Amino acid sequence: MVKLCVLCNENRAMIKRPKTGQQICQQCFFYVFETEIHNTIIDNNLFKRGERVAIGASGGKDSTVLAHVLKTLNERYDYGCELFLLSVDEGITGYRDDSLETVKRNQQQYELPLKIVSYADLYGWSMDEIVQEVGRKNNCTFCGVFRRQALDRGAVMLGVDHIVTGHNADDIAETILMNIFRGDVARLGRCTEIFTQGESMIRRSKPFKYTYEKEIVMYAYFKKLDYFSTECIYSPNAYRGHARTFLKDLESIRPSAIIDIIHSGEAFEIKSDIKMPTQKTCERCGYMSSNTICKACMMLEGLNKGLPQLGIGRETTRTRRQLSDATNNEETEQQRTTRKTVQHFSKIERDTTIAPIKPRDPSLVNTPPPRVPTHILDDSTKSEKKDLSW
Template identity: 35%
Template sequence: MVVCDKCGRKAVYNRRYSGQKLCEKCFIRMFEARTWKTFRSYEPLGQRVGVALSGGKDSLVALHLAHRYLPPSTELVVISIDEGIEGYRPTTLDEAKKHTEELGLEHVVKTFKEVYGVTLDEIVKVSSRCSGDKDPKAFSPCTYCGVLRRHLLNRSAHELGLDSLITGHTLDDETETILMNYLRGDLGHLMRGSPHPPKKPGFVPRVKPLREAPQKEVTLYALLTSLHPAYVECPYAHLAVRNQYRELLYNLESWDPGVRYSMLRAYDQIVKALRAYYPSPPLNRCHSCGEPTLHTLCRACTLLEKLHLGSQGAEA
């Protein structure tokens, strides 16, 4: 029997990057200790704090840890986004509703349909017609979904008077994004992804308590603490460009355990140096929706304009 390096009980997890074998109790304790340390690095979070909850395991873990970690005086408000993905989002929203009710928290659900006048499923159909290509791979629904979801989260956080917004981004998510932006030469996005970017008018600060937690460990923690929801995969997930970067990093981690941590540490140091040479340019207000942007139109409104949809809900 493989035993825990900490206490001698039966091990349930081999943490290859640290060389440790951990039992259930020690794994949970170490996972929570690291998450709480990450939480503290973001303090102060403010009096009214939001949690972006999709209903998936990552955001559920972030929600429950925030509920346990943050002082009782903190007002937690849960925000869920319904993109309008048939056969997928209703299931995860049910999971989100169940957990927020159990915790007795305010739960706000915003939909693409009510704000933008169109669902993601409808966007995919319109995009296929606009491109003149029936092959769904000619268009990435994930681009529209990601941009519009972030736009709506920030806008909703402002409307709700939130001081900060907690998300369930993991170590895998962070390093995939770093690698994508680096290989694309996207310096702007590379600098904006750091854990503590300078405060900018119009942007609600993000808090990422799972930023240093590998996806595998978040999944195991969710299973061991009965937070793991029924698995439902987004029907558009296989089209994401991010998949290629995820596979590359997975292979690198298999060959060199801990490489993702090395990448994250190096990135955090590099961003500090970059800010000294590339100060953030002043922001404008989007002429259509009023959200902060470097251009005349924000990215969300630009994408909707390309589909001849306009920003139908931007001024609602």
């Protein structure tokens, strides 16, 4: 017997929503998916009329769907925002170079200006070079710190007021679990905020905060969006992967576990007598930091000295003290010219001429096929093993 959509009661149900369990048709799914994101934007006053907004674009499903939905909602509900695409080229051969081709195609498909900033230009190191120096154990720490600052630097070049990222409900729940496992009280208190506070100079927000990853994949699949579906070649050893595996096991037992974890994080409160880090400004690059030297400058110094582990673990405090002393002391002209440093934020100039970036010939790019959502309806899959590969 054909099951009808529980919302319109007219069309055949094609999708079972992971979040609610409702069996709905394709058109109703598009409507509720976009409307929920619109309600998140309105309820939290994410945008202001006339605001310049940069969409963090990696070419993956989250950022591609985010760009498509924001452009659609901006036109449908007249947010009055000027949208841009902002990408970071970490310098990962066989991954980022191919995924950026997807971003370049999205630039043409959505008719949005695109700005690409690279680790090599900003820091003098590509991610491939960092991995050769560091190894695969702590490379994600370097990438995360550098990317966070690279987005802000790109935002200053674009002259935008706001950055939106494609972090979804699964990502936020994983971050909460990671901070609990590590006992990181400072980050645990703010990782559930829809606005990123204390880690960025530019206002950031996460419109997908309550959106399940599976629904994002479904939306991209049924809308036939152009996105890059391969994971980073350096991510298998990342600490986040363990939190993701644990979360997917929980979700297979209780689908609402993701939202439940987020609500638990939102209810988290820190006692007033707990000492929290105070916001400072990095003495070298002018970026926000809880110390005199920011994490990016500290890691960059370790790379330049051939001691990449200086900025990680037990050596962190001593290294910051040494770098601060070196900054305050007079340097010779030779030391000043040979030391690789990032440009000070106050000296970043706005890029007023953003020319379209043409993608390469698709036949020369490794573009894997999009992920096909499995178990969309559970008519005949109740006895089969749950799909935990998302």
